[in-house]
Amino acid sequence: xxxxxxxxxxxxxxxxxxxxxxxxxxIKNLALQIGISEPALYRHFKNKLEIMKSILKYFQLTMQxxxxxxxxxxxxxxxxxxxxxxxxxxxxxKQNLAKIIFAEANFQNDETLKxxxxxxxxxxxxxxxxxxxxxxxxxxxxxxVTAKNLTRMIIGSMRFMIIQWSMSGMIFDIEAEGKLLCExxxxxxx
Amino acid sequence: xxxxxxxxxxxxxxxxxxxxxxxxxxIKNLALQIGISEPALYRHFKNKLEIMKSILKYFQLTMQxxxxxxxxxxxxxxxxxxxxxxxxxxxxxKQNLAKIIFAEANFQNDETLKxxxxxxxxxxxxxxxxxxxxxxxxxxxxxxVTAKNLTRMIIGSMRFMIIQWSMSGMIFDIEAEGKLLCExxxxxxx
DNA sequence: TTTTAAAGTTAGCAAACACTAACCAAAAAA
DNA sequence: TTTTTTGGTTAGTGTTTGCTAACTTTAAAA
Numbered sequence: 001x002x003x004x005x006x007x008x009x010x011x012x013x014x015x016x017x018x019x020x021x022x023x024x025x026x027i028k029n030l031a032l033q034i035g036i037s038e039p040a041l042y043r044h045f046k047n048k049l050e051i052m053k054s055i056l057k058y059f060q061l062t063m064q065x066x067x068x069x070x071x072x073x074x075x076x077x078x079x080x081x082x083x084x085x086x087x088x089x090x091x092x093x094k095q096n097l098a099k100i101i102f103a104e105a106n107f108q109n110d111e112t113l114k115x116x117x118x119x120x121x122x123x124x125x126x127x128x129x130x131x132x133x134x135x136x137x138x139x140x141x142x143x144x145v146t147a148k149n150l151t152r153m154i155i156g157s158m159r160f161m162i163i164q165w166s167m168s169g170m171i172f173d174i175e176a177e178g179k180l181l182c183e184x185x186x187x188x189x190x
Numbered sequence: 191x192x193x194x195x196x197x198x199x200x201x202x203x204x205x206x207x208x209x210x211x212x213x214x215x216x217i218k219n220l221a222l223q224i225g226i227s228e229p230a231l232y233r234h235f236k237n238k239l240e241i242m243k244s245i246l247k248y249f250q251l252t253m254q255x256x257x258x259x260x261x262x263x264x265x266x267x268x269x270x271x272x273x274x275x276x277x278x279x280x281x282x283x284k285q286n287l288a289k290i291i292f293a294e295a296n297f298q299n300d301e302t303l304k305x306x307x308x309x310x311x312x313x314x315x316x317x318x319x320x321x322x323x324x325x326x327x328x329x330x331x332x333x334x335v336t337a338k339n340l341t342r343m344i345i346g347s348m349r350f351m352i353i354q355w356s357m358s359g360m361i362f363d364i365e366a367e368g369k370l371l372c373e374x375x376x377x378x379x380x
Numbered sequence: 381t382t383t384t385a386a387a388g389t390t391a392g393c394a395a396a397c398a399c400t401a402a403c404c405a406a407a408a409a410a
Numbered sequence: 411t412t413t414t415t416t417g418g419t420t421a422g423t424g425t426t427t428g429c430t431a432a433c434t435t436t437a438a439a440a
């Protein structure tokens with residue numbers, strides 16, 4: 001998928017955006033940070049847009065393990081529980097990624113970027129909603145709240161917690177706090 | 191607070207960011223859109239950073255009516271209900287603002303911007319959490335879920351819905367959908 | 381009526397931007 | 411061993427960026 005150098009470039013790019021926003025991602029800064037010249041970057045990526053696209057691809061690859069939790073066999077509640085845990089575990093390991101994964105604004109300048117981000121967002125939302133819907137039919141999850149809104153509460157609260165975490169300078173333990181959130185989410189699902 | 195021209199500049203700037211991200215907000219684009227020359231802009235704002243700061247001020251002023259709903263006297267559930275309704279009503283009227291109000295990434299390039307955005311975010315969160323906490327003590331709201339996490343679910347689901355709305359091209363009726371979300375949020379609070 | 385201040389103009393500047401041309405060294409393939 | 415490919419380099423391109431100098435018009439104040 002990515003060569004070692006390409007992965008380094010993508011990860012450095014994510015770091016630059018995480019630190020000072022998309023306007024901080026310039027070819028010059030990227031080359032400087034890595035310690036090679038600007039033209040050398042173009043041996044690994046056609047242009048800046050391709051780097052941006054690769055960041056999204058990197059998102060997808062990195063978050064795949066947590067998505068897979070939702071695709072396993074088993075009880076809906078357990079799948080959602082494992083999804084949340086995996087999610088926070090990964091983002092705790094890749095904190096720069098946590099800072100920009102929900103910053104859709106960074107990918108608004110190009111239509112193809114915007115579209116593929118929307119696709120990723122819709123995929124996870126649809127998957128979660130499908131699981132909840134089915135579990136509601138099986139009487140595993142409370143039907144008082146619609147599947148759509150329950151999905152919004154779960155994903156929304158997860159996202160919001162991650163944003164609070166990254167904006168506050170990662171001062172709290174996201175995995176511990178995520179565990180507590182997960183417990184409370186289970187309560188409203190029953 | 192703002193002169194007419196300043197307000198026009200701020201609103202146009204919000205429109206530019208909403209349309210193609212922060213990288214689309216340039217002095218040239220701004221002047222072009224308004225129909226004046228670039229140097230004319232500098233008669234109204236010292237520099238670009240002051241325009242960015244004014245966008246945040248404009249946020250605050252615009253969302254004040256919905257914040258005030260939380261400061262009224264009355265039942266917690268009613269206050270939260272009115273807060274949600276007002277929120278969606280305002281953002282439905284100012285759709286460009288809806289597109290960027292939760293796009294924290296746009297204000298990451300400057301420390302002072304980042305700080306004042308964090309302050310605004312924390313304020314609304316603290317206010318909401320305080321109301322819920324008190325209502326839990328009065329047995330008005332269910333204590334099964336902690337006030338902190340209930341706040342995350344409410345604000346998180348609201349934010350997520352607005353992001354879905356703006357990214358999907360505003361294809362659904364946010365006020366109607368917000369009403370349904372509000373009903374479901376009330377259910378989990380009881 | 382004269383003076384002053386506010387708000388506009390054209391022309392242009394230095395720095396930053398994404399990217400290219402041309403060349404070179406080292407490693408891999410033939 | 412020769413050839414080709416890969417991944418670097420220095421130097422430089424044209425364009426865009428935020429912003430300024432200097433001048434002009436319009437309207438309010440004296």
